[in-house]
Amino acid sequence: MALRPDTLKPDVACWQAFQSQLAARGERRLVLVEGEQASAISWLQQLLPTMAMRSGVWTGTPDASPDERLVPVPPQQARQWLGRELDVVVWDGWRGNPPDCLAALAGTLKAGGLMFWLMPSLEQWAGYDDPDYRRTGLDDVQHHPFAERMSATLAASPEVIRVNPELGHGPLLPGLGDPVTPFEIAQTADQQQTVDAIVRTGQGHRRRPLVITADRGRGKSAALGIAAIRLLKEGRRHVVVTAPSPEAVDTVFRHARLAAGDSLSADSSETVLVLTDGQRLSFLPPDQLLAQAPEAELVMVDEAAALPAHRLTQILTGWPRVVFASTVHGYEGSGRGFAIRFRQVLNARTPQWREITLKAPIRWASTDPLEPLIARLFLLNADVPQQVPTDGTVVIEPWTPARASEQELAQAFGLLVNAHYRTTPADLRQWLDDPSVISWRLTINGQLCGVLWAAREGNLAPELAEQVMRGKRRVRGHLLPQSLANHSGFAEAASRSWLRVVRIAISEQCRRQGLGKRLVDSAVDYARANGYDGLGTSFGGSEDLLRFWQRAGLELVRVGMKREAGTGEYAVQMLLGSSHGARELIDKLRRRLLEHWPTLVPLYWRDLEPEVLRLMTADLARDLPLTVDDRRDLNSFAAGYRGYDLMVPVMRKVSLGQSLSRILAASDDSDLWCRRVIQGWSWPELQQAGLCRGQKDGEARLRQLTGKLLQQSRNL
Template identity: 55%
Template sequence: MPPGLLGGGEPDAWRRLQRRLQQRGERRLVLLEGERSKALRWLKALLPALALEPGVWTGPEAESPSGTLASLAPRHARQWLGRELSVVVWDGWQGNPPDSFAALSGTLRAGGLLFWLMPPMEQWSDFEDPDYARTGLDQLPRHPFAARMANILATEPSLIRIDLGSTVPTSLPDLAERDAGFVVQTTGDQQELIERLVQFGLGRRRRPVVVTADRGRGKSAALGLAAAELLQRGRRQVLVSAPSRDNVEALFRHAREALGDDLLKASESSLQTRAGGCLRFVAIRELLAERPEAEVVLVDEAAAIPAPLLKQVLLGWPRVGFSSTVHGYEGAGRGFAIRFRQILNRETPHWQSITLAAPVRWSASDPLEPLVSRLFLLAAENREPVSERVSPGDVTIEPFDPVDATDSELSDAFGLLVDAHYRTTPADLRQWMDAPSARSWRARTGNITVGILWGAVEGGLSPDLAEQVTLGQRRIRGHLLPQSLASHSGFPEAASQGCLRVVRIAVSDSVRRHGIGRLLVAKAREAASQEGLDTLGTSFGGSPELLAFWRSCALRVVRLGLNQEATSGEYPLQMLSGISKAGERLVSQLSERQAEHWLALLPLAWPALEPGLLADIGAGLPATERLDDQDRRDLHSFGHGHRGFLLSLPVLRKTSMVRHVGAWLRTQEDLALWVGAVMQQRDWPALQADGLCLGQREGEDRLRALIRQLLQKGPEL
């Protein structure tokens, strides 16, 4: 390589840069623009002069520019969370999954360098990123998401650009030396958190703590230090849980160091003290299945755990602390804060909230974190409207194209999606901006976005292809709802008809319940009709509130998924509304088919479904049963006589699907018992264990009383 091409003239200049960055508590992004082979030769010449350990390389292991770097596939970036790196060499020629890039950038310590191998920036808009293939974004003429990143980087003063096609050496930034060098140490925020966590762990029951902070603020370290102090002050069992063991690496490292000579025995997932105390990691589902005794339970990265599971943890132990990243690549932090706060207010009104603001792993002057945040909208915020008294007449509903939006408008809109949905990530932003199937509308008051609907045109497959999808012989990217309905419900028309699927819909928290969401759906439906589509649909983790909203928009349940979603812990619920005559006919067929299978599938597929939601879904399905004289006589014998429960069960289940009975049952106090015993067919010991009855005799007596009420005051049978 010709002399001088390393930038700044010599490797010494890069060593000085790395030392000065460490002294200032900063990090830098270095963009290597040009041929990949030149970039690799450039790195092989430079890297031996730099501090690399620990460091990672995301390209093929055999092509690593340094044997010192650990090879890491981008999709495994999560494995390095909770650790700290000196250098990351990101091979963008192999693909740029946004979530992984954003996650890995946060592992760089002060003085760290992030080398990014890419084509020249002017080519990014049509660069065929290998990562697009798995998302259905390949073979597109342009990529606005990448073009936006290039536009941001082109004017970023902290970026170090290396033009591999130029013979002119790059000038490295001349950074002033600080009077006092940067040192990673406990901040005032962090010390206060440790003290409050110790008070919580030694204090009264039912006073949970929720810790929220941006990444790099040292919350995991604070949890580890507090856990160690709790053991030193007499607590015997402190349990830690998280989405994975890797997430608590920093927590355990700080706890181990803090225990010092008090530590008797240590393993990857357990620390034991000489006094008999134990800090132990337990995976979340194992924790809930085994219910081990503990005085304190700490849940790190709680935003990545389904809210129903967090609620079980909250109610299962006397002292529970939760920690979550607010802004981050996971896209779940603020949504977690909003939804989980509702559970906390209801179940444990004396809960405490603690926030960390000051960064620990880098200084406040570090430019990399705000740059990555801007590239991927990690901190996207929606501005609240000036007045909460917003009526539908004050709101304008209009098409919205994220590609043409200003950064402020895009942050407004994407911030709403992050707040409203369990997990909206940088990968979603890329999909929203790049996918030609995307259709979006926004609700605004003045120039402030108060609602956003992101939809995607799906379906429209040829009859032959639709038949193959129905038979499970083909899977087509980009057609989530039509493909699911065709393959699971058995109707090829679901895949051949055109559908507008609502991918996300969000309304600003302060103006909810003003009908803005329904206005957005109505506008989307109108546009879908003009485009000649057959149906409007959606797929979401089922909840009573969302079910009620979509029913208010005239959508009907056409499918309930058989497996709980990994992210939310909820069963996927799919709803559809007909637009064309063919679409209306399909919706009726799908809904009737779901109703026909409802009672048979209930005890096998949905044993964990919440009774109220189950009843709501069933009440909205078409009535499939009619009682004859013999059925009515059996009901009378059960309610007013001594006919056995098992002998009566067939007619009781049949009664559930008689017209208007489901809606009537929904209003009864013993709905949960009816759902568990009759519809889900759970045994009496299980019902008793869940507190739904005192035993079989008492449970049967209550069901008999419910049938008497139905016969006397319920709908006509």
């Protein structure tokens, strides 16, 4: 792109001096380049080639890059740069502003770094047609409270440097002055304690995992690399690190190489460090780690909050010594939410687990203004009050997050972060900007303790609903009705009007008091009063969530056939009908799912946790009539006259009855029945899982359960 002669020319000498001062002080800055896109790029083409830069990225179109040293990166791929360090980020907001990715790239800037953000003038943000809205269903919305809130935050932030080349406005760069002591990256006491804790974990007792949480820039990844080499030098032979991507462990391996020094063998590579005596630090992606199951004295998981919960559990139980490290307030998932949610697994599987937190920054100075600015923009520090009332006057009322005060919004979003560890800034944007959103808040004695976020979906024209059912059309939004119409084959599901619960969160201290159900009841009452056909939800099918929605009165209508990348669970969809037509539809959906259940489970849900499977099967169960031949075969099996292999069809049929569901709920052999009968596990698999000592033992226990069923059931 040719330089525009009418564009404001940057004062190169001032910018160079400013960059040097930032590096000396250990600080970073956001530069907001407002106005016409072409003018902004032209201004940067004059400035950037004169600036010091060893690494940088550009999110605009490659042919428009203002400096050939910048690596072109599509905005949606920005999170792939997690774990790396950059001198310059040029974010072209004219190409789209996915919040998670923007926040991620801001975190890659090292001391002295500059982030240039190209956008229209701040006054235009509320109505700016951001290209990224098209993938979220917000492109037809005229007003964007999320962008309006960001513009107000930036306008009120004196640390933001604003440039408008089109209007000839040059920035008044702040006079920073030189610090008494130039900034240097040095190990903090926090980091040294973390290194020692990792080493103790790697050398200590089995089944005592360590959880490391930290804000970004605190040196947790460096601590992993330093500790890994210490362990190898002190006698361990193999340490494995895993993370969402190879790039995420760049910092781990860079510091490991420095710590290894002359001990590093020539056999080393980018993702495998070999010491002179053969000890190894190697990287494996999570799926390969679990598939290969290498021998390792310690497995370290970096950016753990970005991995599905079931993967973390598999790693936890697959190796005797494990370290989990996660960003506390993050764009890749919340480490705080991760710590809260994953704590349940840790307490159950490894109750002697330990936790350590890094607080002091390493990659930049404590005076750096960019980190708190990004945190304010995207509510990365959103949290709930530590002390909340657990009893008192409960008030549930409709609430609009876009009109809330900053404190109210931060507390409400903090509730979502704590309850759902995959909550990111993109969720905040959707919550504020989506006009279909309806929200409620729950307070106790005036203190916020719960929120429910719902969205209006469905009500598609019958012709469009039919096309959706046939897979010929896809309408943005409308997650629940479209999924049901397309996967279950009932076009009516998309033409009915639904209120879908997107998120629900209750303060940790107030859980298990029925408050969540009261929030759901309020949403149900609203749906009935306003003519909706019903209320529904779609979520990752964990045991606790399944039990919650069952208690709330919703019924199972669909289970996804693949684990979701975000939650690591199978998507579960449940409905509660308000209208007569919706209740009839729900009955048809459930009858169809029940009919297909014995076939689908062994094919698609063979690895589903047995208790979750039992709850789902019990949800669908009906008292199905058995023939005389069925009862005869069951009696023969229970008495030992008939082998299991001949019983599979009738035992799967019995599994769909309410009688067996009640018996399995109270039986120690419930998992055995679910794994063998419903999911079709082999006897060796069951034996390896510790569910039986072999075929003879397993069949004997299934016979006992069948006998109990025959004795207790009136319907057999």
